[in-house]
Amino acid sequence: MNSTIIPCLRYRSALEAIDFLCTAFGFEKQAVYVNAEHQHVVDHAQLTLGGGMIMLGSVRDDTPFSQHMVQPDDVNGRETQCPCVIVSDVRAHYETAKAHGARIVDDYEEKEYGGAGYSARDPEGHLWYFGSYDPWAPQPG
Structure with a gap:
């Protein structure tokens, strides 16, 4: 069975959230569908980061x-889940996110199990974790 998991989020100010996610977290717009009657409403958007x-x-x-x-x-x-995003240069990602107003929840830290990471909230309070530990990569040992 093949599977692709794609987190889905809602935002009160979706157009502003898209700009923030692209600027602070490095996402790129793949598709943004704005409601024809209400130009401030995003019916659906797809943002990519790597794969x-x-x-x-x-x-x-x-x-x-x-x-x-x-x-x-x-x-x-409070959140019951948060997107976990693997990035190659988590230190640079952390600095960019901070510079663009991401609310850092857990500072950048080297992890005992490998890699490094931090967590942050976007302007509407959604919790995100960014790290370099890739559970799909072959592990030493």
Whole structure:
């Protein structure tokens, strides 16, 4: 069985979130579909980083799926999951994210199990983890 897992997020200000995610975290726009009637509403967007992707859209309450999601500020900033993104130069990524306003939750740290990483929140409070440890890479030993 082949499988691809793509995290999906919702943002109150999706167009601003897209700009932030591209500038601070290094994503690239693959597709952005803005609502024809409401130009501030993103119906669907796909952002890539290396071989990975996230999908996102505007917070809305007019679809059945939207009833299953809440925003971090609705639940005191708590999350039940966060995207884990593997980057080759995590130190440089950390510095870029900080310079562009990412709220650092856990500072850059070398990990005992290998690699390094940090966690940050985007402007709407979504939690992200960026690290260099690649669980798919062959491990020594």
